[in-house]
Amino acid sequence: MSNMFKLDGQTAVVTGANTGLGQAIAVALAQAGADIVAAGRSAADDTRALVESAGRRFLFVEADLSSTAPVQHVIDAALNFQGRLDILVNNAGIIRRADALDVTEEDWDAVLDTNLKTLFFLSQAAAGHMARQGAGKIINIASLLSFQGGIRVPAYAASKSAVAGLTHALANEWAAKGINVNAIAPGYFETNNTQALRDDAQRSEAILARIPAGRWGSPADLAGAAVFLASRASDYVHGIVLPVDGGWLAR
Ligand code: NAD
Secondary structure (H helix, E strand, O other), X not given: OHHHHOOOXXXXXXXXXXXXXXXXXXXXXXXXXXXXXXXXXXXXXXHHHHHHHOOOOEXXXXXOOOOOOOHHHHHHHHHHHHOOOOEEEEOOOOOOOOOXXXXXXXXXXXXXXXXXHHHHHHHHHHHHHHHHHOOEEEEEEOOHHHOOOOOOOHHHXXXXXXXXXXXXXXXXXXXXXXXXXXXXXXXOEOOHHHHHHHHOHHHHHHHHHHOOOOOOEOHHHHHHHHHHHHOHHHOOOOOOEEEEOOOHHHO
């Protein structure tokens, strides 16, 4: 049974793997056996050390994913690394906080371009290869704001709701090609993304009070869901948006 979760010999691209959830996902996939290609703006030396100490190979590809310009380069670099691409984790994302009345066009475009447009075109480029291979796993990092509106983050909520819709749409098209497209919706996790919330004592307390598990998520809490959706164990799972949220949505 445990073999179903093994990723030996596979290559995974993880975007934004230098920190936070992306780092935890990259390390979890490496511990399950995958070699890791980390694509992002910032060097990922800590992640490299963790992946290599799990006995896996690591490649960093510098890529500013605020536009689609580096998409083909990322996929080509991944293919040149080990000659294969089995898993794509679309994790890189940004959040900009403002009242809806004050959101600028620049902030709107930045959030939608990074969180949605690049995610789509990276998936498209990866799927071209996965379809020829007859197998592949694409995991999008969605959010509770794929289901809810949130507070003062309208562009982010729009982008993450669209990520859920896109996950369904791509699963419909690509399931028959052997590609599983699914998403993880993390709840409230302790990362840079939520620093502003955790610095606000009132918001932080209100959020914690609503989480049935009674604690914020720590990045390693995503490991199980990521390995499941990357592995053979999820071969008949298509188009789901899996909350990993300490029970927030059940409330
Ligand atoms: P984070 O801010 O620590 O990490 C974001 C990652 O995305 C970083 O590696 C960053 O370098 C990368 N990134 C951002 N813009 C980029 C760009 N233009 N080019 C390349 N890389 C870029 O926060 P995190 O919480 O680890 O976020 C990871 C993902 O999880 C995001 O998509 C975020 O929306 C999502 N998420 C986080 C939470 C949470 O509670 N922390 C909840 C739901 C969803």
